[in-house]
Amino acid sequence: MSGLLWLISEMLLLLTLAAATFFTLGWRWRAKRSKIQTLVLESRLDDEALAAKLAREERDAALRRQPAPLSPPPDADIAALAAELNEAQSHQLALERELLRLRDAKLSVEAEFQAFREAATTPPPATSPITPDDLTKLRGVGSVMRTKLHTAGIHTFRQLALLSESELAALDQTLKLKGRATRENWQQQAATLHQEIHGSPP
Numbered sequence: 224m225s226g227l228l229w230l231i232s233e234m235l236l237l238l239t240l241a242a243a244t245f246f247t248l249g250w251r252w253r254a255k256r257s258k259i260q261t262l263v264l265e266s267r268l269d270d271e272a273l274a275a276k277l278a279r280e281e282r283d284a285a286l287r288r289q290p291a292p293l294s295p296p297p298d299a300d301i302a303a304l305a306a307e308l309n310e311a312q313s314h315q316l317a318l319e320r321e322l323l324r325l326r327d328a329k330l331s332v333e334a335e336f337q338a339f340r341e342a343a344t345t346p347p348p349a350t351s352p353i354t355p356d357d358l359t360k361l362r363g364v365g366s367v368m369r370t371k372l373h374t375a376g377i378h379t380f381r382q383l384a385l386l387s388e389s390e391l392a393a394l395d396q397t398l399k400l401k402g403r404a405t406r407e408n409w410q411q412q413a414a415t416l417h418q419e420i421h422g423s424p425p
Contacts, residue, residue, distance in 0.1 A: 247325055356380045363407040371398050380417035381425035384410050 278317045355378040358369045375397055377383050386394065395404055404410070 299347035361412050383413040384425040
């Protein structure tokens, strides 16, 4: 009986030692795991603190680089700028009007030049040559007077017969006839001679 009690006591002792050993090992394992987790968390906290510090430094640097806000210009400067803007717009409008005027003038000149060029390239209408009459058949007209009449543009009886009073007076003054054309009745003579030679009234 005593041997049985000793065996039971030995087994309880072994079980107690085993339990104590397992408890000690479990406690150490849990402590080591908690320490590792603590280190990981502390590392994360350090990283986050460093990132926050870098972000604050970048923010401060950006604020230092940002220019100071411009103060609004005084009312006098605003009025001056508005006046300059209005003047510039008025000047621009005047330049646009001048440009339109110059364009119109250019088109007008080009049209005139085109008309002039067309007129220059168009051959003049053919004119039948004037066959002069023998003006010496008129009384009071000799070879010298005939030359003077030719110089004044009178080559035919018809031209002389068709002169108006003012034209005849001008011819008399130009050739210094002193009224001879009227006294000698050159126009009537010229009409008669034209009828006789050409067979028709002037």
